[in-house]
Amino acid sequence: MAAPCDHRVLVPVDVLGGESVPRTVIDAFASVPVVLLGYREIPDQTAPEQAREQYGERARADLEELRSVFEDAGCDVTSRLAFTHDRLKTFERVVVTDSCDAVLLLNPAPILESVLVAIRGDVNVDYIARLLGTVLDGTDLEVTLLHVASDESRRDDGTELLETARDALVDADVDADRIDRRLVVDGSPTDAILEAAADHDLLVVGESRPSVRRYVFRDRAERLARETVDPVLVIRGDYLEVDEAADDDGADARPVDDGAVVVSPTDIADEGTDGTDERS
Incomplete structure (x- = not known):
């Protein structure tokens, strides 16, 4: 547990x-x-x-x-x-x-048996794994960890990232037998994630960098939520305090x-x- x-x-x-x-x-x-x-x-x-x-x-x-x-x-x-x-x-x-x-x-979810977790970077892997470990506790949900590498030169890095994410989930008390890993090489990560999500019941996406309140839905999260038929869990980054002057893009926080x-x-x-x- x-x-x-x-x-x-x-x-x-x-x-x-x-x-x-x-x-x-x-x-x-x-x-x-x-x-x-x-x-x-x-x-x-x-x-x-x-x-x-x-x-x-x-x-x-x-x-x-x-x-x-x-x-x-x-x-x-x-x-x-x-x-x-x-x-x-x-x-x-x-x-x-x-x-x-x-x-x-939310999107309709008549069944909920498998979860697709799109991993974009290693910054937030432990954070995502801890939350997923809590969600998965007491369920029989199967998990697929997905990383989309932009080209073949990044395949090895992607494989290592998926192994790190798997280990983090195991450390969060998720049975290793419930975890699958999938690496895709595609120049359009969002399209690749949407294609893979069609075979699962819940899509999990996370920020690869810290975010402040107005950027929970930056990058691809809003499009993924809009275009998939699955419920989408958007996991925040290790977010900055709200009194920080600016985020890493220089935006007012x-x-x-x-x-x-x-x-x-x-x-x-x-x-x-x-x-x-x-x-x-």
């Missing part, structure tokens, strides 16, 4: 858009604390406060019903509710404010103002607050 850890996963759900969380996903993530974010993306001309007043009661009811399903599965779950003009920016903000290690972007109102349904019910989150 994997050792206890402080990992936490953000699970955003479009509660008013009819989106649900497949039971297979709930069962697979029951061993990991979850922040359940019920959200609704609204038009630019609609104020989040206006949407909350109009749809908040219904959204809270739907969110609490979904939360109870997670709790019945034995999951440690916290819920949040947001009306936003930009869902990805809101996800990134909540990831930081609620100290989440990853974001699970201050909190992003996404215009969203993010609230805790429990706080509203128990404390009667107006639900406005001042942290953004």
Whole structure:
């Protein structure tokens, strides 16, 4: 059994858009604390406060019903509710404010038997392995580690990287018999990952460099989530503190103002607050 850890996963759900969380996903993530974010993306001309007043009661009811399903599965779950003009920016903000290690972007998952883990570099291998060890604990999920080398000259480096990732998963108490490795040489890594994902039920991608809140979905993560039919778990890098002046690209690391109102349904019910989150 994997050792206890402080990992936490953000699970955003479009509660008013009819989106649900497949039971297979709930069962697979029951061993990991979850922040359940019920959200609704609204038009630019609609104020989040206006949407909350109009749809908040219904959204809270739907969110609490979904939360109870997670709790019945034995999951440690916290819920949040947001009306936003930009869902990805809101996800990134909540990831930081609620100290989440990853974001699970939902797609239908009628079965969940195999996981594809796209490994891009060795910077985050141990970090990814520790979180995966927690997710895989208590499941029978099979794991394929995938690395896409840009050309033949990088094949040996890719093989070594996959071996390092395998060892890290074994150290995280994942049975070696459940782990497969696959190396692909392709000049288009994103296309290669999408092709491989078609044979699996859950895609895991991670940052190869540290990231701050506005870059959880930089690089290929957003396209992978948009174009695959699988749920996608985006694992954050060993992220920088939010008060750092800039990231490695020179971008401002201050909190992003996404215009969203993010609230805790429990706080509203128990404390009667107006639900406005001042942290953004």
